Amino acid sequence: MSKVIEDCIFCKIIAKEVPAEIVYEDDLMIAFKDINPQAKVHILLVPKVHIPNNLYLEGSHKPLIGHIILKANEIAKKLGIAETGFRLIVNNGTDAGQEVPHIHWHLLGGEPLGRLIC
Numbered sequence: 001m002s003k004v005i006e007d008c009i010f011c012k013i014i015a016k017e018v019p020a021e022i023v024y025e026d027d028l029m030i031a032f033k034d035i036n037p038q039a040k041v042h043i044l045l046v047p048k049v050h051i052p053n054n055l056y057l058e059g060s061h062k063p064l065i066g067h068i069i070l071k072a073n074e075i076a077k078k079l080g081i082a083e084t085g086f087r088l089i090v091n092n093g094t095d096a097g098q099e100v101p102h103i104h105w106h107l108l109g110g111e112p113l114g115r116l117i118c
């Protein structure tokens with residue numbers, strides 16, 4: 001079990017101190033439904049170790065990142081959104097609108113999402 005960072009909502013979800021609709025969990029990560037979904041399917045993929053955002057990733061995290069990205073495919077398949085397409089997003093810092101300073105990948109799909117970059 002990772003050390004719980006006080007006041008980090010995702011650490012609290014990982015520690016089961018705060019409930020969430022968990023769709024997948026293993027030793028390295030947890031995936032749960034976003035409380036304020038921005039698409040029909042909106043899952044957050046969260047490493048159990050508290051890493052604030054992409055800037056804090058180190059070489060030692062490479063296997064963890066690979067694990068999470070590959071699990072995204074499995075979860076997308078399990079939830080039936082793989083064939084129709086999905087988006088994986090990481091918000092980093094203020095200008096990106098990052099609200100929770102514990103790195104997470106948004107997995108969005110289940111409907112047309114529109115283009116982000118034109």
Ligand code: 5GP
Pocket residue numbers: 009018020021032033034035036037044090091097098099100101
């Ligand atoms: P960010 O803006 O940091 O990239 O994304 C944070 C996401 O976490 C938001 O989409 C927000 O709805 C979600 N979120 C914030 N607090 C909670 C919570 O307590 N439970 C769940 N399931 N999602 C949360």
Ligand code: ZN
Pocket residue numbers: 005008009010011012049050051101102
């Ligand atoms: Zn945390």
